[in-house]
Amino acid sequence: xxxxxxxxxxxxxxxxxxxxxxxxxxxxxxxxxxxxxxxxxxxxxxxxxxxxxxxxxxxxxxxxxxxxxxxxxxxxxxxxxxxxxxxxxxxxxxxxxxxxxxxxxxxxxxxxxxxxxxxxxxxxxxxxxxxxxxxxxxxxxxxxxxxxxxxxxxxxxxxxxxxxxxxxxxxxxxxxxxxxxxxxxxxxxxxxxxxxxxxxxxxxxxxxxxxxxxxxxxxxxxxxxxxxxxxxxxxxxxxxxxxxxxxxxxxxxxxxxxxxxxxxxxxxxxxxxxxxxxxxxxxxxxxxxxxxxxxxx
Numbered sequence: 636x637x638x639x640x641x642x643x644x645x646x647x648x649x650x651x652x653x654x655x656x657x658x659x660x661x662x663x664x665x666x667x668x669x670x671x672x673x674x675x676x677x678x679x680x681x682x683x684x685x686x687x688x689x690x691x692x693x694x695x696x697x698x699x700x701x702x703x704x705x706x707x708x709x710x711x712x713x714x715x716x717x718x719x720x721x722x723x724x725x726x727x728x729x730x731x732x733x734x735x736x737x738x739x740x741x742x743x744x745x746x747x748x749x750x751x752x753x754x755x756x757x758x759x760x761x762x763x764x765x766x767x768x769x770x771x772x773x774x775x776x777x778x779x780x781x782x783x784x785x786x787x788x789x790x791x792x793x794x795x796x797x798x799x800x801x802x803x804x805x806x807x808x809x810x811x812x813x814x815x816x817x818x819x820x821x822x823x824x825x826x827x828x829x830x831x832x833x834x835x836x837x838x839x840x841x842x843x844x845x846x847x848x849x850x851x852x853x854x855x856x857x858x859x860x861x862x863x864x865x866x867x868x869x870x871x872x873x874x875x876x877x878x879x880x881x882x883x884x885x886x887x888x889x890x891x892x893x894x895x896x897x898x899x900x901x902x903x904x905x906x907x908x909x910x911x912x913x914x915x916x917x918x919x920x921x922x923x924x925x926x927x928x929x930x931x932x
Contacts, residue, residue, distance in 0.1 A: 639670065640673065640677075641674075641706070641707060642660070642707070643660065643662075643667055643670050643671055643674075643738040643862075644671060644674060644682060644683075644696070644700065644703070645685060645704065645707070646667075648683075648690075648692050648696070651689040651690050651691060652689060652690060671683065671698050671855065678699070680693075680695045680699075681693050681790050682695060682696035683835070683860075690877070693924055696713070697747060700924065701837045704773070708773070708909075710773065711762070712808045712908070712909065718858055722913075723913055724802060725754040725755070726755050726849060726913060727754055727755065727756045727780070727912075727914060728756070728758070728759070728777060728912070728914040728918055729775070729777045729778075730757060730759050730760070730771060730777065730778050730779070730918070731759070731778075731780070731805045731846075732760075732767075732779070732780040732781070733762070733763065733764055733767070733780065733782075733835060733857075734761050734782050734830070734834060734836070734859070734860045734861055734878065735876065735877055736763055736780050737860060738860045738861070738864065738880045739823075739877065739880050739883040740879070740885075740901075741780075741827055742883075743925065744922060745757065745759070747901065747921055748757070748917075748918055749917075750897050750919060751768055752914070753916075755917075756861070761929070762774075763833055763835065764781040764782060764786075764835045765777075765786065766780035768780050768781075768785060768787045768822065768904065770891060771789070771790055771904060771905065771906045771909075772789045772790065772906055774906065775914065777905070777909070777911075777914075777915045778899065778903055778904070778915055780795075780906055781835070781901075781902065781904050781906070782900060782902060783899075783900040783901075783902045785904065786900075787831055788867055789906055790904050790905070790907065791905055791906075791907045792902035792903065793808075793919070793923075794900050794901070794902050794927055795901045795903060795923075796876075796900075796901050796927045797898045797899070797900055797901070798829065798841070798877050798879065798898060798916045799877065799895070799896070799898050800836075800840070800877050800878065800890060800896040800898075800899075801875070801876075801878050801889040801891050802817060802822070802825075802860075802872065802874075802875055802889070802890040802892055803867060803876045803881045803887055803888070803889050804867060804874075804887070804888050804890065805867050805870065805871075805889075806868075807870070808873060808888075809871075810873075810888075810890055812888060813890045814890075814893060816894075816895075817890050817891070817892055817893065818893050819843075819847040819849055819892050819894065820847070820849060820892065822844075822849055823850065823851055823853045823884060824874050825851060825852070825856060826852050826854040826871070826872050827851050827872060827873055827875065828855040828856075828866045828872045828873075828874050829853050829854075829855075829856055830858065830860070830863065831857065832856075832858065836877075836890060839897075840896070840928055841895070843875075843897065847865060850922055854872055860876070860880070863876065864880070864884055867887065868884070868886045868887060875892075903919060
């Protein structure tokens with residue numbers, strides 16, 4: 636059994652098709668089939684069920700892959716450890732964040748980090764918390780910025796600060812500049828632009844609406860915080876977003892709601908037991924500094 640056999644099996648299991656897996660691996664389909672067959676002969680067990688329209692792993696194949704994935708993660712971590720530069724003169728960091736943080740948190744953190752460590756290349760992606768956890772679990776990311784209510788036992792989190800949410804409007808809105816809390820019931824008369832329902836922030840907002848027994852009119856749903864900011868800034872629609880976004884973006888005003896939306900704890904997410912690169916450790920330390928220096932809102 637060789638390392639390529641494991642990678643080939645993982646590809647077939649992921650694509651559930653030999654042809655698509657071969658294309659992803661840049662090998663011929665006959666070669667891929669032959670290599671998988673060699674692995675099954677070596678292990679003396681059938682790993683794939685080829686009888687249906689899609690290729691599926693057998694029970695034995697699923698058991699084997701559970702350990703094989705973990706072994707590949709450890710091998711990838713070992714390779715990164717070899718090339719890890721402890722003095723931070725060069726290196727890389729793979730980071731992901733949920734969309735709301737891109738509007739007010741990623742900028743300050745990246746400015747601090749790249750100023751302090753200009754030799755480190757940082758890759759930042761926006762994605763849902765579920766996907767962040769999945770990518771961390773499979774070692775596709777080193778650090779995630781999301782919330783403490785994680786869904787996977789493989790993920791550990793380090794709290795950063797508490798995030799509060801309010802009604803956010805533009806300067807042309809009739810309620811712009813209001814300081815007195817707005818009764819939640821009055822939201823039923825307000826047209827809103829909100830994130831789509833696959834985002835944790837939207838689910839958090841919907842739970843609040845349900846708890847208050849109200850059904851606001853959602854005029855627009857989008858999958859981009861930037862789009863929401865521009866729509867609200869330039870028109871009469873309102874939204875519900877973290878207060879910090881209104882503070883960071885010109886032309887936006889946050890209005891507290893009564894009762895207030897439940898706060899959420901922002902956290903750094905990592906895979907338990909994962910190798911921590913020097914860049915990853917440096918980012919974690921810097922984020923902790925930001926947390927300690929941050930003025931409560």
